[in-house]
Amino acid sequence: MKYLYLILALVCLNIYISAAQTARPVSGSVVDTTKLTLPGSNVKIRTELGDSSITIADVNGKFTFPSVKGNKITLTISSIGFEGLIKHYTLQGDGKPVVLDPIVLRSATKQLGVVTIVGVNPIVFKEDTVQYSVAAYKVRENAPIEDVLKKIPGVDVATDGTVSSQGKQITKVRVNGKDFFGGDVQSATKNLPADVIESVQIIDDYGDQANLTGVKTGEPNKILNLTIRKDKNYGYFGQATGGDGSDLLPKEPGVTNANRYIGLLNFFKFKGDQQISVLGNLNNTNVNTFSYGSATGGAAGGGGFGGGGGGRGNALRGGSTGSTTNANGITNARSIGLNFRDQWGKNLSVYGSYSFSNNTTFTNSTTLQTNSSANPSTSTQQSQETSTPTNHRFNFNLEWKPDTLNYLKVTPTFSYAGTDVNSVDNQSLIRDNVTNLAYTSTTISTSTAPNYGLTGFFNHRFKNSKRNLNIGFNASTNKNNAYDNPINNYTVGIPTAPENQVIYTDSRTNAYGVNLSYQEPIGKVSFLEFNYALNHTFTSSDKETDTLYTSTPDLYHRYDLLSNNYNYTFTTNRFGLNYRIVEKKYNLTLGVGGQPSKLDGVNLMNNVSTSVSTFNIIPAASFNYNFSRSQSLRFNYNGSSNQPAFNQLQPVTDFSNALYPVQGNPNLKPEFTNNVSLRYNAFSFQTGNIFLIGLNYTQTDHKIVQNIISYPPEFTAATLAADPSLKNYQNTTLIKYLNSDGYYSAGANFLYSKPWSQRKYTLIFGGQVNYTNNIGYSQSVNAENDITPIEKNIAKTLTFAPQLRFRTNITDVIDAEIFSRYSLNKTDNSLNTPLTNQNTNIRSLDLGINGKNYVWKDWTLSYDYTKTLNYGYSSSINIKNPNIFNAYVERRFLKDHRGTLRFAAYDLFNENTGFSTVTNGSTVTQTNVNRLGRYYLLTFTFRLQKFSGKTPSNPDRGGFRGGDGGGNRPPGGGMGGPPMGGGPM
Template identity: 25%
Template sequence: MKKRLLLLAVLMHSAFFLFAQNPTRFSIKGIAIDSGNAVMPFATVMLLQPKDSTLVNFGRTDENGAFEFKNVKKANYLLKISFVGYIPFQTDVKPVDGAVNDLGKLKLKPIANELMEVVVKTARAPLNIKGDTIEYNAASFKVPPGSSVEDLLRKLPGVQIDQDGNIKAQGQDVKKVTVDGKSFFGNDPKAATKNLPAEAITKVQIFNDKSEQAKATGVDDGKKEKTVNLELKDDFKKGGFGKVTAGIGTQERAELKGNYNRFDSKQQFSVLGLGNNINQTGISRDDFQDFRGSQANNWGDEADFGFSSGVRYFYDNDTEESITIPIGGRNFQGFSENYAAGANYNYDTKKTKFSSNYYFSQTQQLVSKKMERENFLNNNSSFKNFENSYQNRISRNHRASLRFEKTIDSLNTLILIGNGRMGDGTTKFNSLQEFFRNGTTKSNETAINNFNDFNSTAVALIGLYRHKFMKKGRNFAASLTYNYNISDGEARQNSINQLFDAPVGSIPTNINQINFTNSPRHLVKSSLLFVEPLSKKFFSETFYNFSLRREAVDRNVQTTDGSRIDSLSNYYNNDFMYNRFGSSVRYNHKGINISFGLAAQHFQFTGNFARSKDATNFQKINRDVFALIPAGSVSIDLKNNRYIWADYSKEVSEPSIRDLQPIIDNSNTLFLRVGNPDLLPMSAHRAYIGYNMFNPASFTNMFFNINYSYNINQVIYNQIVDPVTLVTTARPTNISGGQNFGSWLGFGFPIVKTKSTFNINGGANISKNLIYINDVLNTTNNENYNVGFRLDLTPSDKFTLYTNGNLGITNTKYSLNTTQNQQIFNHSLGAEMNIALPASIYFSSNLNYRFYKNDRFGFNQHIPILYASLYKLLGKAKKAELRLSGYDLLKKNIGINQYASQNFVSQEQTQTLSRYFMLSFTYNMRGVSAKMRRQGWY
């Protein structure tokens, strides 16, 4: 590997050397001045192709108004200089005999009113740089017909998009995408980029936006959100557009999906539907996010004011039980059949904002998995667990959301939010588990055959009121929230246990039982916030938080003939009351933002539990905890697109009621759980510091961050392993000393502007994890190191190549059993290539090569996943597409997971969808607004 990297470095160095010495190249330089002969620093300078204004190179003038493009190919160019308030200057540049073409002083004229029309016509430069805002002219960056906004963004200098569609701009993650300045598509960047057509966009603007809290209160909190704004062409602002795709493939694979979007300056309407058996779930970002609309997380929608409190609620929900529409994003392992449909409507004006949606999804997932796990004990011994499992899960969910925001007047705003969910499903689970002592002697075996039937309902209602006083910066906000959640389940458990070297009766040999569970939960909470300007530079933020949570769980375990099993049944209810009062002082002046705060936090926790709801001998749990919570943050704008920030916080939280109950849960006879009523509250100290730099002249970016956390009274599980049966009994207990240190560094720069960009990053994460094994403390130290790169090549609109790689190494060391120390390698390489062929034919391919290695267990797995497609655009308007695709052409796809922590190491292999081919037809709908009106849609 080292020899290959050295050879690559030598070749790149040689190429650059030859490139620099090429006599067919020259440099272009000059000085920008105004009509008064004063130099113009930091003006945008662009070198364009004369025939179509394609961007060749760009930069900014220095503080003396000078610029220079070095080693450009000898050819005819169009030079353009732009500066706010001045008519864009442009001139033809022709090759010269010498090595430098000095254009001398180039004069820009100020804009006069009568020249405004001329300015508009000549201002269509490929990009403009205004402070920390970069504006791209979409027409200057060519993409194939039918391309999405994501394809367009890939072509923009300073923008990178990985294989999952995550966006980075100027070295930072893009947090929000708006359309014409409005959050019609939510704050997930993939919402618009994967579904809006590139041809609908006239401009792309990238800038650092203030946080929603700063906008609401008028007090800058120093937090910046990298934002992309997409400006639509006029003919797309009032029309409708969408896409329908139908495909059929080998191995009985098929898909059908479609969406339609229509919006103007005030309204958005979207519908979506899909069905497939190719592991693309109905909750993926690719097919759904464009439709969420302005249901994005606006500041204050969660109705918790003040700095982070660390309050945690333990609901033990499955993923399907989230009350908002899930947006998983990635294809999961196994095999799935998915259906989804939904509708969304948004209304957005200056004073009234209304959002609503309904969404239905159904997924059937089949997962066949092999797992090997080795558990290390405190006497240099270990035991292994091999498991073959099969799961068939069907889940259905209906979700609806409403959000209404009314600006009553310039001082008062009211927000009402409602979310609801109804879900049900079934799960069949079969498993064969085998336990081996010292890796060779079989100790016991368990065959499990379980069936679960579940359903749940949830409602969340939120009211928010904000008031701005006449005094600038003075604000008041209040919130009231009510949540209701109820879940019911019936779980049929059947298992057969065999012991090979243990006395008969050590553990139950057969289990055949039914578990009925009913769990209602109520939550009421309220928050108050008052912001007071102490001076032009200082502000105080005072807040109060209150919440009362009541929940109950009734667990009734019976035999198949209806007899109650008291030893496994239980009932508990609890009240959790939380009060917090705090204040912080913020300093904000000339880019320096400093905040320090302190809060007094009080928990009151009461609970009752017994074997049944009708019992007379309830046991009680009472907790009354007071804590002081400090917090601090610093952010500094170092000017010229350089920022540094730091944060510190302390979090305090109560143990879960499940961990506090001294009741044995033996639903898994080989892994028993028992609570501990003497648990103390947990707390953690967390610190973070980061730096970011972006040079808009060279498009070079750099960022780094360091974070650290230290845990006090952390809840861990003391594991007692029976030396005869290998049955593990886990009991929670408190311990201090667990900690984590992490760092990350990234650097990116264009090799040739608009043609190739290189990014490299690296990070380290070092953690110390504590656990008791048979009452003996074991310290597990994990060291994770990662180095990654990304090379984007976009030499023309006919060919693009995006490559990436990551090297990951994990070192795990155990204090009790050092012979089991190990090193895990997880590496990956990726490449995506797109080629435009004659006759509107296009070829694209994607390679993802994954490498897993663990010498300690002789594990060495290489998994190359290759995808390729050939498609042709049809019709004069290029609205239709016929595509032939091949997935996992090498037939190597398998799910691999390696994990080492605490006192065990595990490896999993999951069967998943492998090679198949699909023929699909796509039709892009555009310009159908008149037909829609005739049919009465509008």
């Protein structure tokens, strides 16, 4: 019994001691070896009483346990990408709050065994980079990286495959910091499997020099960098797809169904530093492996008078083996490409690519253009065009690093764009409800455009100092030969342009440039940079127009009025001085430059020369402040000069389009543009919320704008007798060019993303708003050739495009999204009258759902539906409110899911069409164009892959291997890796 009393006494004493312990708050912070905080770190506390608790460090790396009992505690700290740490503390018994010294974690240099990551930080902000972890945005096995991009907040993938971030289009793609297929975005996003990608980085890129030195000038390009997982750096991945199908129903009565087919080949081999990629494509479903920009060139007379390009994307995204796209026309695509990368020896890194495509595209469009000038008019065009563009593109990069002090990069390039175009256009001009002119234009054209280029960059960092010397150079030559034969058959009104023309154009552009910069440290964290840049461009164009003798068939003669031989040179010299401060929390750049420019032109047909000289003061400023690893503010200002295009300078009237001839102005000045931007990024490690907002303002001096001159249906006989050349201008609207001030544009983009329940559900709200004050001029001419005074039109355009998305993503169950998108495009013209009524108010609303349901483990049901409601378009354009519905059912089978069989149906309601509206000065152009419609496709895909390598590094902290691409690195501190820091793969 006495033992029972003893036990009870000990228990009561223990309870008394425990109750007597005073609870106190214990707080601290977690940092890395550079003293930067580590938000999101996991901190676990255990006391000698057996109590335990877990918390997460906040955005400043701080943690707090509000009520800790006991005097002896043990902390276990972990953070992804860092070595774990256990620390023991003995606290004083006074019960006072305790603030621990910062706890320092070391970067994880080696990981043993298998590591299971239970939490992933989806986003990391750097100075010029937003990095997203692929592991945070789960997709189905073997899905392309494009499927991940579609889930990332703030990133949009259009139905034609173009990628944009926060409203700005991605212009280039890199893999581990090196250009992939010459930077072609879709070649990577549609073909690289997400399984091999560690992180996606959206970068504001200022060029190689800025990446090495940290000093940025000019407007950055938005680029995409994909980092490869370390466990995938040895092995291969191959995928082949074949498919066959048909249009479901005839598009028009009497038209038979077209056969649809597709064949795709992707092969990727990784062997340490060596990487080989092969992509091939053969289909008639509008699937393009590579994008070369505008390669068709446009036939003379067949290009219409604007609009039609791109249009709104009113269709949802389809799979990589077929889709309902917003690509205009129907395309038979044929392409193949090779990308290569390797390390030759210790000091030389090489990478490059070659790609080839040969497509055939049929386009059928209707265009309405209204002109609110002093002599208002309406023009319509119905066009059918078949074009066959052929493209070659080759580039090779050599990066040489003989030591830590020197770096040299040389890039030779070659490209070729050729095209054959056949088009038929029916055009008419209406004034005062009367058709003044109508004609049919049949055009045959061919063109070839080879381009050779060489760029280079050298950086030298002086030994035992932070001094840097940088030298960059570039040279290129671009030749263009074109043959156009527009034949105009006039049915109403007096002919304007000659009825049968043969136009030969031989043009060449030679350009070269060099830039120098030297950086001198003037303190521990401050630097001075002196820079100079020379750019010189010479363009020559010899255009000969022959016209058919009407009295002697098949006999042509030279028509001097429409022929031209014009040369011009544009030269700029820029001198600058920049002051830069680099601190842990912020960096600041202030600079000023002076740029004289000279534009010289000469018309060799009459030996008339022109010369225009300008001088611009170019200030520059940027400020970046990092509140924490997940919160940053960035301000940037820069100025840039833009030379006129050749067709804006050449002084001879181009009558290729009989309704809309174009005449250049050799006295134009270069434009000078001021750009201001402000961006704020914030991410919460605790909630996963993302908030991004960007503001921008652009103002242009000497803006090159149109002056539209409307000519009467017919001049008087006396007027034509005095000037016979006026006959060519009857019933036309002449487009000329002027310099004007008053142009500006202001805009904002915003995004808020809120995930919950371990990112199974995400709500995303974002959008863009922009206001533009555009300038245009107009005049009119009467039958006596009296021209009215020039009138200025101010076109104020407001665009607003908010969107709301709700996404649910439950692994191997469902991946779906419902969305709504609204778009407003409203333009008010100062010259508008009730009679002309040129103001526009175009609105559209998209409502839809897309997703994939995974059933019976290996079955997938995919659905994409959108309903578009359009308002404000002219009834002449026949705009519809389409329902676009795509669906497929897919079955995975064979070992390791190597085989996939898919049956897909696209645009089931057969309502896919393209339309657009474009406002330019006093003209508004609305276009409707055909697109690929309803069809079905049965495809089989076979995959093989085998990888071996190191255990994956932390996807959240991978960054650029070898540096951060300029980032917060001080000048001279970035020689540990090539530009963009992408170490060898």
